[in-house]
Amino acid sequence: MxxxxxxxxxxxxxxxxxxxxxxxxxxxxxxxxxxxxxxxxxxxxxxxxxxxxxxxxxxxxxxxxxxxxxxxxxxxxxxxxxxxxxxxxxxxxxxxxxxxxxxxxxxxxxxxxxxxxxxxxxxxxxxxxxxxxxxxxxxxxxxxxxxxxxxxxxxxxxxxxxxxxxxxxxxxxxxRKIRGPERHFVDVEAVYRFPEDRIEDLLLHGFVSASGEPDYASQLIVMLMHFGGLRMSECFHIYTDDISIDPKSGSALISVYHPSNGKSPDERFSKRREYLAHKYRLKPRNEYSRSHRLYAGWKGPLLTNINLSFDVMFYPASKAVEFTLLLQKYLSTRPVSEFPFLFVNSKGNPESKKNFHQKHNRAVQRIGLEPCKSLGTTPHAHRHAYGYRLGQGGFSQLEIQKAMHHKSPDSCLVYLKPSDDEVRQQMRSAH
Known part of the structure; x- marks a missing residue:
């Protein structure tokens, strides 16, 4: 058989x-x-x-x-x-x-x-x-x-x-005897931005427990995506040691390292792969199978530092200070954990993408919205909002590429497209 x-x-x-x-x-x-x-x-x-x-x-x-x-x-x-x-x-x-x-x-x-x-x-x-x-x-x-x-x-x-x-x-x-079907080009990316007028509502009222306690970890992850432009997966590669505070401004300084080849926080090890294997018996999180709870992808962003990392750029810049204040609250209540990752669950184990995604869905529903890609209420919509906000702020295409860590300057164009409603509004204003 x-x-x-x-x-x-x-x-x-x-x-x-x-x-x-x-x-x-x-x-x-x-x-x-x-x-x-x-x-x-x-x-x-x-x-x-x-x-x-x-x-x-x-x-x-x-x-x-x-x-x-x-x-x-x-x-x-x-x-x-x-x-x-x-x-x-x-x-x-x-x-x-x-x-x-x-x-x-x-x-x-x-x-x-x-x-x-x-x-x-x-x-x-x-x-x-x-x-x-x-x-x-x-x-x-x-x-x-x-x-x-x-x-x-x-x-x-x-x-x-x-x-x-x-x-x-x-x-x-x-x-032409055997060919793949024609690809359909559909311009729908512009609607995938999280609504700016609801982001504060999501942070303050969406991520709370049944008893009303704030979920600081989820709030921080959303801030990294919405105001720092990170992909959701990149948040789960961050170690606690990857964050420092600017003593003058109080702004959070965050580096995102390559999961396996980035510089180890422990000088006894040259790479993070070696560090994770020897100290925690773990693999880099992008090397687990997609079904594993520790899996977190890695899209190959543009690394801008010699230690194989890139720096998070908050926009507006004031959000870096807000991140610091929220981070202090999180670390003071964070469950005891033996792992190096910044975000952990209630048991102190590394937080999973799946668990956060479910929390995000519940938070969206809690403020009266529906979790839906086409409505811009999924986690990745925060990165879209970040790119579009940079465009609206007058940043050039190359500057947006740098902030979003794209290898190609054309990759950020999808984030800059206006929605149909915005184009119609512009047409009305032209008269």
Whole structure:
């Protein structure tokens, strides 16, 4: 009986090499070792990327197992895979494939194809571009050979790559045989800003316990996002030692370090990875699986200090002093904790993204709003509000890039777009 199952495994590239935790695909023939090796080569990419790549290959393996005999050529098979992703496999209430896939968004289909392309390129680099002697799509059940055959076909037809690169005149007709669906460009980002007229209400009245006690930790996290422009995940990488106070102004000075390679607060260790491992038996929080309670992502912001960190820039600047006053209240009531992270839960363990997200939802509801991305009431909407406020304050694009720690100056443009209502108001004012 054939199957494809995803499991977490510990992988070592060789004797004496460090062990890494990866998602692995198990088939009736055993582990898909080549994919584990591929993930190991890409081990410095985000946990989200590793999980999504594994999911893409898992889908292709399942499709190959179910659909090989249904197509007369590789071209038709690969076209069928794209169509199955885009339109689903259920037709007229029936699914002869047994996959029972629902239709996917065009953007999602293209992301999955991009991941498959990356893996197929890796197989080409290892095995070359010669077609295996046996046709594994028809005669073999070995998942490795199937994927190697797909890599061969992708290389020669460029069918998986046409949505990524502009083909030459000679390649144009072949590239159009199998292509990802057209991406829809929808300008909806402008509405994702937390309403400025409700932020103080959220901080003062949203984050309170059932007994009415303030939740200082959640208030601080919101201030870091709304007035400091941090992503939610970045807040959970901050250590207590990463904060100092300017003795003249009383402003909080906060550095956000690279989770693994940033400078250790303990001089006995060179990097934070080593510091966490030796003192707390922990990994950097971005290296846990997404389902782990300690997981916190890392989007690769622009680091501006030699110690592999960047500094939080509060706007308006007066919020840095307010942060200091709130921080003092938090630290005086903070549960005793053995961990270095600034934000901990009631038991003294590192606070989780999931727990804070739930607190944020309840706080939003407590002040009479609905937690909804399109209404700008989710945690990431605070960063959008920060970027838009900088634009309204007259900061240049390069200055906003610096404040939001983007590697590209164009990345901040999405935060500067006015909403439809604001454009209409401007049109009315023009008369």
């Amino acid at each position: 054939s199957f494809v199952i995803k499991r977490g495994v510990n992988y070592k590239a060789g004797k004496g090499r460090p062990s890494f935790r990866f998602p692995a695909l198990l088939t009736e023939s055993g582990l898909l070792i080549s994919h584990l090796r591929f993930l190991h080569e890409n081990r410095y990419k985000s946990q989200s990327w590793l999980e999504r790549n594994t999911f893409a290959v898992e889908l292709l393996l399942k499709f190959l197992e179910r659909q090989v005999s249904s197509f007369s050529s590789a071209t038709e098979l690969l076209r069928g895979f794209v169509e199955a992703l885009q339109f689903g496999t259920i037709q007229d209430g029936k699914d002869n494939s047994g996959l029972f896939w629902s239709p996917r968004r065009n953007e999602d289909v293209n992301v999955l194809l991009r991941h498959i392309t990356d893996y197929c390129d890796y197989l080409d680099s290892i095995h070359g571009t010669n077609l295996p002697k046996l046709n594994p799509l028809r005669k073999s059940t070995y998942a490795e050979e199937r994927m190697q055959w797909c890599a061969y076909y992708r290389r020669h037809s460029r069918s998986f790559l046409n949505h990524l690169v502009k083909p030459s005149t000679q390649q144009l007709s072949l590239a």
